[in-house]
Amino acid sequence: MSQTIPPILSVLPTRALVDEKFKVLVENLPAGSPVTVHALHHSEDKDYWEAYAHYISDHKGTVSVAEDLSFGGTYTGKEPMGLLWSMRPVPGSQKGLRLRKMDVHSPMLVNISVYSGHIAEGFREQPPLASALTERWYMAPGVRRIDIREKGVRGTLFIPPGPGPFPGLMDMWGGSGGLMEYRSALLASHGYVSLALQYFSPGELKSAELEFKYFEAAFNIVKDHPQVIPDRVGIFGLSIGAIVTMYLAAESTIIKPRCCVCVSGSHCFPRGENLTIFDQTIIRNFHKVRVDENDYQIWRDLILPITSDLSLKVDMGKITCPMLLVNGHDDQSVATLECAEDITQMMHAAGNDHLLTRVHYPDTGHLIEPPYSPHFRATKYLVDTTKAKVTLLWGGQTKPHSDAQEDSWRKILAFLQQHLYSTSSPKAKM
Structure with missing residues (x-):
C-alpha cells in the first residue's frame, strides 16, 4: 500500500470501564483499501487472546469499526465492540482457556492494530500500518x-x-x-x-x-x-x-x-x-x-x-x-x-x-x-x-x-x- 501520509488509528476513549463502548477509527488510508483491524491482549496467565475483522476503507480513506461492516474475521457485520467480545486464544494455544481479570488494580490492556489487506494469521510476523493501546478497567478512579x-x-x-x-x-x-x-x-x-x-x-x-x-x-x-x-x-x-x-x-x-x-x-x-x-x-x-x-x-x-x-x-x-x-x-x-x-x-x-x-x-x-x-x-x-x-x-x-x-x-x-x-x-x- 503506497502512500505518503501514514495511516492514523485512534481508540476513544483510550481509558474506560469494561462495560463502556469505545470507537476505533482508522484514517488516511487510500480509498477502497482492504485492511484488517486486529485486537491483541496478553492475559495475566501469559496467554495471548486476539480478535480481528476485515474492512474496506470508504471514499475518504476511513474505517470506523463502530459504523462500518466487517466482511470477515472473528465477527462480521456492524459490531462496535466485536474486537473485544469475539476474542479467542491465538492459534496454537492450550484448549479450554478462560480469560478472567484477577488484579483489578490494573487495567486490561488491549493493543489495536491495522494491517494492509485481509489477513487471518501471521499478525506478529508483519508490521502493522498503525497501532493504539487502550485500557479497560473494572475499577473506576476513587473506588x-x-x-x-x-x-x-x-x-x-x-x-x-x-x-x-x-x-x-x-x-x-x-x-x-x-x-x-x-x-x-x-x-x-x-x-x-x-x-x-x-x-x-x-x-x-x-x-x-x-x-x-x-x-x-x-x-x-x-x-x-x-x-x-x-x-x-x-x-x-x-x-x-x-x-x-x-x-x-x-x-x-x-x-x-x-x-x-x-x-x-x-x-x-x-x-x-x-x-x-x-x-x-x-x-x-x-x-x-x-x-x-x-x-x-x-x-x-x-x-x-x-x-x-x-x-x-x-x-x-x-x-x-x-x-x-x-x-x-x-x-x-x-x-x-x-x-x-x-x-x-x-x-x-x-x-x-x-x-x-x-x-x-x-x-x-x-x-x-x-x-x-x-x-x-x-x-x-x-x-x-x-x-x-x-x-x-x-x-x-x-x-x-x-x-x-x-x-x-x-x-x-x-x-x-x-x-x-x-x-x-x-x-x-x-
Whole structure:
C-alpha cells in the first residue's frame, strides 16, 4: 500500500470501564483499501487472546469499526465492540482457556492494530500500518478496595468514590472457587458497596465455610458497614452463587435482602444447614452426565427432571423481595430454563410472582459475564467430587451470547437502580 501520509488509528476513549463502548477509527488510508483491524491482549496467565475483522476503507480513506461492516474475521457485520467480545486464544494455544481479570488494580490492556489487506494469521510476523493501546478497567478512579478477614469471612469489599452512604451488595461467583473480584469492582464503579465473597477454595466444596451462617455473617458485614444504607442491601449470585442467593432469600431468618439477582442458577437441591448437600447431589446423579462429540461434559441433566418434592428444592413461595432471573436457552451446565419455569409456578401458587422478573436469551450459555467479555463455550474445570480436570460445556454461540451479556448487564443495572436507589444516582466515570 503506497502512500505518503501514514495511516492514523485512534481508540476513544483510550481509558474506560469494561462495560463502556469505545470507537476505533482508522484514517488516511487510500480509498477502497482492504485492511484488517486486529485486537491483541496478553492475559495475566501469559496467554495471548486476539480478535480481528476485515474492512474496506470508504471514499475518504476511513474505517470506523463502530459504523462500518466487517466482511470477515472473528465477527462480521456492524459490531462496535466485536474486537473485544469475539476474542479467542491465538492459534496454537492450550484448549479450554478462560480469560478472567484477577488484579483489578490494573487495567486490561488491549493493543489495536491495522494491517494492509485481509489477513487471518501471521499478525506478529508483519508490521502493522498503525497501532493504539487502550485500557479497560473494572475499577473506576476513587473506588476503594478493602480486604475482609473478619467473623470468619473472607472476601474483598469495594467502596464507590464519594461521601456515601451507598446501597450494598453481596456478590458470589460459582463453582470454580477462589476469590473473583472483577464484577464487584465494576459494581462499585456503578455506585454500590460490593463484597466479593470467597466461599470456598478450588477443590474444597466440603469446606465448613459453606454453612449458611457464613453467608449470613458476610451479608451483615455489608449491611453494618458505615458507608452502606443498612436497609438497601441486595445479593448477586451466578451459578452456585445463585443457588445460595435463592436459599438465603427464602430460608434465612437473620437476613432480609432488599432484592436479588440470580444468573444461571437453580433452586433444586436439598435443604440443609450447609452446601455439602449440593456435593452429594452431584455424586448421586453423576451417572446423568453426558459428553458431546468433543468429549466435553454436559451437566444440565443432573437436576432433571425437576422434582416436585419440596424438601429437595428451595421453597420459592417464601421469597419476599424482588428477584431477577437471568438465563440462557443453551445453558449446558445447569437446566436453568426448566428451573425458571418451576420457580415461576411455585411463586405464582404462593401469590408472590409479582416479585419475579425473568430475562432469558436464545443461543446463550451458562457463563453470562459483564458486557464485551469473550464468550467461553467450553473451558477446563476441576471437578470437586473426583479431583479430575475435565472440559465442561457451558453452551452458547458467540454473537448471541455476547449480545445477551450486553443486554442483561443493562437490565441488571436498571433492576439494581430501581430497588436499591430511591432516586437516580450518577455512576462513576473514567
